[in-house]
Amino acid sequence: MVDAAQTKSRPLFGVMAEFEDGESLLEAAEKTREAGYTRIQAYSPYRVEGLAKVLGQDGNILPWFVLAALIVGGVLAYYMQYVTDVVVYPINIGGRPDEAWQAFSIIVFEAAILFAGLTILGFMFLRSNLPLPYHPAFNAPNFEQASQTRFFICIEVTDPQFDLDETTSFLQSLDSLSVNEVES
Numbered sequence: 231m232v233d234a235a236q237t238k239s240r241p242l243f244g245v246m247a248e249f250e251d252g253e254s255l256l257e258a259a260e261k262t263r264e265a266g267y268t269r270i271q272a273y274s275p276y277r278v279e280g281l282a283k284v285l286g287q288d289g290n291i292l293p294w295f296v297l298a299a300l301i302v303g304g305v306l307a308y309y310m311q312y313v314t315d316v317v318v319y320p321i322n323i324g325g326r327p328d329e330a331w332q333a334f335s336i337i338v339f340e341a342a343i344l345f346a347g348l349t350i351l352g353f354m355f356l357r358s359n360l361p362l363p364y365h366p367a368f369n370a371p372n373f374e375q376a377s378q379t380r381f382f383i384c385i386e387v388t389d390p391q392f393d394l395d396e397t398t399s400f401l402q403s404l405d406s407l408s409v410n411e412v413e414s
Contacts (some may be wrong), residue, residue: 240413243366244271244386245397246373247406252278255381258404259284262383265400273367273376292353296346307338365378366414376386384412 249255262270263284272278272286293319294330312336315321320328354360367373367384374381385397401409 235393243369243412243414244269244304244380244384244388244389244392245394245401246367246370246410246412247404248372248408248410249381249406250381252276252281252381254405255383256284256293258282258406259381261404262400266391267389267397268383269386269392271367271384271386273373273382273384275377275379275381278381295349295353299345299349304338304342306345308334311374312338329409330345333347349366351379366412369414370406370412371410380407 231279245324247258249258252274255274256273259270259272259281272281274281310330312329315330315334315343316328322328359365367376367382370382370384372380373382383401385392385401389397398409398411
C-alpha cells in the first residue's frame with residue numbers, strides 16, 4: 231500500500247484537464263497554444279480534425295521517406311537480379327539478352343512496395359511510441375475513458391512556461407470537467 235508521503239515524493243509529469251467532447255478539446259488546445267504553452271499532449275478516443283495542426287504536430291515527412299524507400303527497394307531489387315543474371319551466373323536461354331529488364335520488373339515492383347510498407351510500419355511504431363506498456367498519463371484519474379468517451383489535454387512539466395499553480399488555474403479556466411496533477 232502506498233502512503234501519502236511516498237505519493238508526494240514522486241516527480242510530476244504534468245497537469246491534465248478532462249473535457250466532454252472534441253470541440254471543447256480543440257478550443258482548449260487553441261487557447262493553450264495562444265497562452266504560450268508548447269509541451270502539450272492531447273488524448274482522445276477518435277481523431278479530432280485540426281487538433282494536430284493546433285498542437286504543432288502537422289508536419290509530416292512520411293511521404294518523403296516512403297518515396298525514398300520505394301526508390302531504394304526498386305534499385306536494390308534490380309541490382310540484385312542484374313548481378314545474379316548478368317555478372318555471376320549468365321545463361322543464354324532462347325537467345326534472349328543477358329540483361330532482360332522486362333523479366334526483372336515484377337520483382338522490382340514487389341521489393342519497392344515491401345520497402346515502402348516496412349517504412350510505413352516503422353513510422354507508425356515510432357510516431358505512436360509503440361510498444362509503450364506504461365505512460366505517466368495512465369496515472370491520471372479517469373484516464374481509462376480516453377479510449378471511450380472523454381478527451382484530455384496535458385501540459386507537461388518540461389514546458390518552459392510551466393508553473394504548477396498558474397497552469398492548474400489556466401486549465402480550470404477552460405471549462406474543463408476536472409483538472410488533475412499527473413505523477414510520473
